Amino acid sequence: MNRFSTFPIANHVLKNRLVVAPMASQTSTLDGKVTEKTVRHYANLAQSQAALVMVEYSFVAFSGRSEPNQLGVHDDDCINGIKDIAKVIHQTGAKAGLQLTHCGGKAQLDVCPELMGPSGITVPAYDRILPTPRIMSLNDISSFKKQFVDAARRVELAGFDFVELHCAHGYGLNQFLSPLTNQRDDQYGGSQRNRARLIVEIIEQIKQHTQLSIMVRVPGQDLYPEGLTQAQIVESCHYFIDAGVVVLDVSSGIGGWNRPKERRTEGFLVEEAAYLKQAHLQACIIGVGGIETAEYIDMAIANQWLDLAAVGRAILRGPQEFAHNVMGVKNDALIS
Numbered sequence: 001m002n003r004f005s006t007f008p009i010a011n012h013v014l015k016n017r018l019v020v021a022p023m024a025s026q027t028s029t030l031d032g033k034v035t036e037k038t039v040r041h042y043a044n045l046a047q048s049q050a051a052l053v054m055v056e057y058s059f060v061a062f063s064g065r066s067e068p069n070q071l072g073v074h075d076d077d078c079i080n081g082i083k084d085i086a087k088v089i090h091q092t093g094a095k096a097g098l099q100l101t102h103c104g105g106k107a108q109l110d111v112c113p114e115l116m117g118p119s120g121i122t123v124p125a126y127d128r129i130l131p132t133p134r135i136m137s138l139n140d141i142s143s144f145k146k147q148f149v150d151a152a153r154r155v156e157l158a159g160f161d162f163v164e165l166h167c168a169h170g171y172g173l174n175q176f177l178s179p180l181t182n183q184r185d186d187q188y189g190g191s192q193r194n195r196a197r198l199i200v201e202i203i204e205q206i207k208q209h210t211q212l213s214i215m216v217r218v219p220g221q222d223l224y225p226e227g228l229t230q231a232q233i234v235e236s237c238h239y240f241i242d243a244g245v246v247v248l249d250v251s252s253g254i255g256g257w258n259r260p261k262e263r264r265t266e267g268f269l270v271e272e273a274a275y276l277k278q279a280h281l282q283a284c285i286i287g288v289g290g291i292e293t294a295e296y297i298d299m300a301i302a303n304q305w306l307d308l309a310a311v312g313r314a315i316l317r318g319p320q321e322f323a324h325n326v327m328g329v330k331n332d333a334l335i336s
């Protein structure tokens, strides 16, 4: 098996083992709508020959925005725009996935005036001091859940194959999973099962209301002192799989997605994916982090560190060059 091997997931067959990682393009309007630039951007990324192209983190409610010009799936008026994205991705024979997010307590007040989190604890960050969020009530949690499920319905209506819950990088769902930010003493906190409960309930409802294949982007661990451990993530993934998840996309946690200082090599987060592979979970495992070469992808597949390799910046720099250099596509087969 190598990067060209097909891969079956649920009722799909991926044409190879390459995934375009979700990356914010900042090409949307200020109210989260797709622009022509957004559609061109994804048509371009799909030229990489990836089997699955993930669309950037998209807010499920206006109150969950993390940055201006972020893509939104917060109301039905967003459906036509994201439909155009799914269409240009499908034209290359790739499957299309879209990532859903709510910032919870991780945003600046100029973008998100009312931050909220499971316990009202400031989200720790290495590069800035974030404002303190208010504590979420059970009503807030219930509307949070509904916002994710409604957004997933829109993703399905737009023709996507996969929907991904963003439970990593310190955003809202990561804040529920992590003992650093979730110190509730009700059914949503206290034990890892309880900290995973909101995500499990969202997965169950998406499964009930759509035919979409469900992915979660999880931290391999929080990579922050006293944060989520690898064992806690394995436990949480069992709950997610039981609820209906078919793909675990393994990234980092509260500390954000950047390369940890001590990890210098290609595939800097792949050991997190490999840890989950060794746990023999019944789901496809995606690894990510500084992946750039054919040799690395083939080695990671052969060593069973991952099932699919997600590539971000190396594709962003030049999707066609990536297709040529890594996926062996001849220059004259590329659309200019």
Ligand SMILES: Cc1cc2nc3c(=O)[nH]c(=O)nc-3n(C[C@H](O)[C@H](O)[C@H](O)COP(=O)(O)O)c2cc1C
Pocket: 021, 022, 023, 024, 025, 056, 057, 099, 166, 169, 217, 251, 257, 288, 289, 290, 291, 310, 311, 312, 313, 314
């Ligand atoms: C410009 C940019 C935007 C990103 N936006 C997102 C995002 O929307 N959602 C997400 O989960 N990760 C996001 N990431 C992280 C990437 O998905 C990926 O995990 C990270 O870039 C490491 O992979 P790479 O070394 O191949 O780039 C972003 C990264 C970059 C460079």
